[in-house]
Amino acid sequence: MEKKETKRRLQLSGANKVVLIVLVLLTVVTVLINILKTRGLSLIHGELYLLLPLSILVVAVGWGAFALFRRIGNRTVRVVAGILAAILLLVVLTIGMSYLSVVISLAIPQRYATVSTEDGAHRLVVMRVLDTDEDRVEQRHAARLESDPDGTEEITVEDWGYIYTAYAPVGKLFYRPESLLEGEVHIGYASQATLMVDWQEDATIGHFFVRDPEVCDGGEMLAETA
Numbered sequence: 182m183e184k185k186e187t188k189r190r191l192q193l194s195g196a197n198k199v200v201l202i203v204l205v206l207l208t209v210v211t212v213l214i215n216i217l218k219t220r221g222l223s224l225i226h227g228e229l230y231l232l233l234p235l236s237i238l239v240v241a242v243g244w245g246a247f248a249l250f251r252r253i254g255n256r257t258v259r260v261v262a263g264i265l266a267a268i269l270l271l272v273v274l275t276i277g278m279s280y281l282s283v284v285i286s287l288a289i290p291q292r293y294a295t296v297s298t299e300d301g302a303h304r305l306v307v308m309r310v311l312d313t314d315e316d317r318v319e320q321r322h323a324a325r326l327e328s329d330p331d332g333t334e335e336i337t338v339e340d341w342g343y344i345y346t347a348y349a350p351v352g353k354l355f356y357r358p359e360s361l362l363e364g365e366v367h368i369g370y371a372s373q374a375t376l377m378v379d380w381q382e383d384a385t386i387g388h389f390f391v392r393d394p395e396v397c398d399g400g401e402m403l404a405e406t407a
Contacts, residue, residue, distance in 0.1 A: 200244045207237045222355040223348075225306060227289045231281055239274060246270070287311050293345065298384045303406035305360075305387045306350040307376070312342040312367050317397040321369050324396040342369040342397065345376055347389055349407035357407075364402030366391060374398045380406075 211233045214224055224230065246266050253259040285291075290308035297304040312318075322340040326332055344367050349360035368374050372395040378387050381403075389402045 197244075200240065204237060204240055204244070207233060207240070211237065217355065221357055221359060222351055223358050225292050225308075225350065225354060225356055227291075228281075228285045231285065231289070235277060235281065239270070243270060287313065290346065293343075295350065296347075296378050296387065298380055298406075303380070303384045303387075304350055305347045305378070305404050305406055306356050307345055307347045307389075308356075309343040309345045312344045314367070317342060317367065317369075320397050339369075339371040342367055342372070345389070345402075347378075347387055347402060347404040349405055351407065360405040360407075362386070362403040362405055364389075364400060366400040366402055368398045369395060372396075372398050 214229065214233075218224075218230075247263075250259050250263050250266070253262060288310070290310040293307045293309040295304060295306050318336065318340050321342065322336055325337075325339055326334065344365050346361050346365050348356035348358060350356050366376060366389055368376060368391060374394045375392040376389060377392045378389050380386070381388050385406055387404045387406055389404070391398050391400065
């Protein structure tokens with residue numbers, strides 16, 4: 182008597198297929214942008230380097246939790262457990278997003294502007310990140326209190342500033358980090374100074390400087406255009 186082997190095929194519901202496709206796409210995009218970064222192409226929206234892995238984690242955890250809850254036989258217990266898990270996931274996600282927002286604001290450069298020559302043939306994307314240099318913060322703080330003795334003695338947002346850098350963009354999503362040849366510019370948050378650029382070497386080099394600098398405003402940089 183012959184024995185027939187039966188093969189069990191993994192069958193996924195429509196919702197599970199969608200979640201699996203989303204996970205695969207997020208993973209592929211995450212791997213791709215990190216490979217491109219090692220090849221000299223960085224994302225203009227650098228926060229995606231953190232947000233994409235977080236999204237993968239959240240979707241995977243939610244998917245796994247949903248699969249576990251479906252195995253609970255008692256409907257009432259299943260519903261209560263699902264509600265509690267959803268609340269817990271929401272709390273964790275909120276805390277995680279709050280932490281990430283702080284990290285992003287402190288450490289991830291954000292797009293500030295795109296400047297181009299009059300004919301539009303050459304462009305540079307200007308990025309900025311929070312200036313955490315303690316000396317400049319303290320100097321702005323002292324200058325503010327000197328001009329306004331009744332002002333808040335604690336460090337305020339007006340005492341902080343930004344560090345500006347410029348790069349050659351590649352399309353609308355990426356820039357080349359090595360196109361920043363040298364330097365950086367720092368301008369206070371409340372400063373009325375203006376970031377300026379003049380074009381050199383047949384507009385292949387952008388020279389950035391500060392017009393009407395205030396306390397701790399300054400610096401220069403050179404960037405190769407796209």
